[in-house]
Amino acid sequence: MLWIIGATLAGGTLSVLAAAAIAVGALAQWLPRLVSYAVGALLGAAFLHLVPEALARARFLKLQAGLPAQAADAGALFATMLAGVLGFFLLERAALWRHVHAHGAQARVKPGGMLIVVGDGFHNFVDGIIIAAAFLLDPRLGVAATLAVIAHEVPQELGDYMILLDAGYTRRQSLAYNLLSSTASIAGGVTGYFVLGQALAVVPFVLMISAAAFVYVAIADLIPDLHRANGSTGWQVALIALGVATSAAPYLLRRLL
Numbered sequence: 001m002l003w004i005i006g007a008t009l010a011g012g013t014l015s016v017l018a019a020a021a022i023a024v025g026a027l028a029q030w031l032p033r034l035v036s037y038a039v040g041a042l043l044g045a046a047f048l049h050l051v052p053e054a055l056a057r058a059r060f061l062k063l064q065a066g067l068p069a070q071a072a073d074a075g076a077l078f079a080t081m082l083a084g085v086l087g088f089f090l091l092e093r094a095a096l097w098r099h100v101h102a103h104g105a106q107a108r109v110k111p112g113g114m115l116i117v118v119g120d121g122f123h124n125f126v127d128g129i130i131i132a133a134a135f136l137l138d139p140r141l142g143v144a145a146t147l148a149v150i151a152h153e154v155p156q157e158l159g160d161y162m163i164l165l166d167a168g169y170t171r172r173q174s175l176a177y178n179l180l181s182s183t184a185s186i187a188g189g190v191t192g193y194f195v196l197g198q199a200l201a202v203v204p205f206v207l208m209i210s211a212a213a214f215v216y217v218a219i220a221d222l223i224p225d226l227h228r229a230n231g232s233t234g235w236q237v238a239l240i241a242l243g244v245a246t247s248a249a250p251y252l253l254r255r256l257l
Contacts, residue, residue: 015153
């Protein structure tokens with residue numbers, strides 16, 4: 001249990017701090033362009049990692065239970081993702097209404113920034129379950145899983161950091177919210193330790209909710225900002241592609257190795 005808690009805490013904290021260290025350099029000058037990078041990182045994580053991982057885990061659980069891996073699982077998972085997108089829309093509407101009434105129509109902070117913290121919290125919860133499962137099999141496997149989590153979280157946390165800054169949060173607030181979101185991995189690790197069988201059953205659906213948050217924030221909040229910006233379309237496309245590439249690289253390498 002101590003190994004699991006320590007590993008989940010280290011995995012979340014180190015990835016957030018590494019992302020913040022990478023981002024701190026020329027934020028003021030590059031922030032408008034780095035929003036394009038965040039779009040690519042979010043969409044890459046959602047469509048190239050979270051959705052395929054959810055489908056693969058659902059099939060694995062079915063086969064493990066001696067049941068055929070039927071296409072109905074995909075329907076239930078995508079229904080969960082659709083419900084997640086609609087749910088995040090309602091959450092943002094509620095947050096926007098509350099924020100405008102509390103701070104006036106000229107409020108600087110966008111409520112959509114907080115949705116990415118929620119979505120990343122779901123993702124970190126799943127990472128905690130995965131780390132717990134690895135440690136329960138073999139401590140060495142647990143260490144390897146922790147390192148893999150750190151590697152794939154850095155580009156994701158970098159994108160989240162950019163989104164929070166673009167939403168109007170300060171650097172300190174952005175770092176604090178990212179660190180808060182990372183603590184969900186500890187909850188996932190503890191849950192995995194005590195009820196691993198039941199926890200694994202909900203992993204595919206949690207992954208789809210996380211994917212829904214990433215897709216919603218990228219499409220509803222960030223891409224409209226890119227359309228309104230005066231920057232070069234070439235830069236936007238290039239940085240979106242870079243975000244997709246850096247987000248997908250750890251998963252592609254893992255499959256190749």
